[in-house]
Amino acid sequence: LTVDYRVMLEKGEQIVKAMRIVSKLFENAKIVFGIEDNKSDSIKVINGFIKPDDKMDICQLKTKYPQGGERSLIYAVTGRKINSHMLPADAKCIVINASTAYAIYNALYENLPLIHRYMTVSGEGVNNCNNFKVPIGMSQKDVIEAAGGLKPEVCKVIAGGPMTGSAMGNLDVPVQKTSSGIIAFTFDDVAAMNQSNCIHCGKCMSVCPSNLVPQMLCKAVKENDTDRFESLGGMECVQCGCCSYVCPAKIPLTGMFIMGKAEVKSKAKRNGGAK
Structure with a gap:
């Protein structure tokens, strides 16, 4: 998907103006534009509209997936970590993507709602x-x-x-x-994939941005053991799909974890309702 990339290229001035207003809402706030290094043209566009007195900077990030995810982006730019029980605000951060920044500009400068x-x-x-x-x-x-x-x-x-x-x-x-x-x-x-049994190769574990052990989570989901799934950190899965992509057994790991997370939430809701 290239939509945010094109928004940065074509609406760079509006994005910087919007973030200039946002920075005034928070005392001592600093705006950091996290842009991957394969988008050098958009880096030049954004940088061209930043004034010397703006508390803004550009962090050129290595191009890799899933760095655009909220948690991964916060860690890449600030070194701070958050989990599923936390909000970006807990790490003293606010994450706004390019399209949202442009929507803020339209609301503030053009009096246009998000339509x-x-x-x-x-x-x-x-x-x-x-x-x-x-x-x-x-x-x-x-x-x-x-x-x-x-x-x-x-x-x-x-x-x-x-x-x-x-x-x-x-x-x-x-x-x-x-x-x-x-x-x-x-x-x-x-x-077209032919699914086979897990061979415990560890490839899924090596690519997980949340440092989980997908093969153990997979077993917990198959056994419908929601307590074990939760204790293994299943709720920290960001559903990036990396584990499913590299799995040589072609096991739909991400889909299973989505079901596992849904079951944990459903169980918590049932227990809460019982109380």
């Missing part, structure tokens, strides 16, 4: 990949039509990014304020 969302429509199954300014509430099917429609051989459409997005069973769903993109595939890699 549009910038979205990326991409993938080999789309006739005209592009970024679009989309009214919130518009059908995602109509967004795809604006991109020239889908090719006949499309087999899967994802709402969101390729690693964290969700497969869409129906395109007649509205664009929301959190919608970021649509990706259409002509080949379903996941469906």
Whole structure:
């Protein structure tokens, strides 16, 4: 998805103006733009609008996934760590992405509410990949039509990014304020995978940004042991999809952890209701 990248390139002045106002809301606040090093052109754009007296800086980050996630970004920029029981404010941070910063500009300078969302429509199954300014509430099917429609051989459409997005069973769903993109595939890699037993190779553990042990969490989910899942730190999973991607056994680990987290929350709600 390239939407935030394009917003930085084309709305850099507005982003800096918005963050200049935000910085005044907090005493001794410092604004840090965390931008990966493969976006050098957007770094130049943002830097060009920062004034010498602004309490702003640019942190050029190494390009790697899932560094754009809230927890990973806070750690990469400040060295501070947060978990699922904490908010960024607990680390004395506020995380605002490029599109949100531009929405703040529109609210403060143009008196415009959030009625549009910038979205990326991409993938080999789309006739005209592009970024679009989309009214919130518009059908995602109509967004795809604006991109020239889908090719006949499309087999899967994802709402969101390729690693964290969700497969869409129906395109007649509205664009929301959190919608970021649509990706259409002509080949379903996941469906073509032949799942086998875990060989305990540890690859999933080596790529987990939360330092979890996915193979043990997987066993807990299979055994429906929510207490063990929680004690192993399952609620710290950020659902980045890295473990599923590297697993040689093709086990859908991330999907299992999403179910595990949902069961923990459901159990806590049931117990709370019983009290």
